[in-house]
Amino acid sequence: MLDVGTVYLVAAGALLLVALAVGVRALVRIFREGRERRRKRREGELDRYTKDPEYDREPPDPEAASRSTCPQCGAENDASFAFCRECAAPLGPGA
Incomplete structure (x- = not known):
């Protein structure tokens, strides 16, 4: 008898x-899809940044990654940062 x-x-x-x-x-499918995309890019069938048909995302805009300078220490920060990466001073309006 089994317990x-x-x-x-x-x-x-x-x-x-x-x-x-x-x-x-799932991992095998992801690997195969990546390998197929890499092959298409090498052969020129697919641009480096194209819309993803599954999610319909826009390609990244190289100028959208603007930088901002910290008013306190002068460090360069991404525009999306709310606080300085060096001195943690608040960035943006009202800083």
């Missing part, structure tokens, strides 16, 4: 194997 502990271990092991198989399949 509850053995049945639990067998069920947990089976579920872990199923989860591992699903995870491996």
Whole structure:
């Protein structure tokens, strides 16, 4: 007769194997898609920055990454920062 502990271990092991198989399949698909995109870029079929058909994202704008200077220490910071990366002084309006 099987005890509850053995049945639990067998069920947990089976579920872990199923989860591992699903995870491996997903990683293989991601790897293959990346390899295919890399091949298309090398052959000129795909631009470096194109809209992602799945998410329809815009390509990054190189001028959007503007910099701002900290009024307290003069360090260069990304425009999206609320505080200076060097001295932690507040940046932006009212600083």
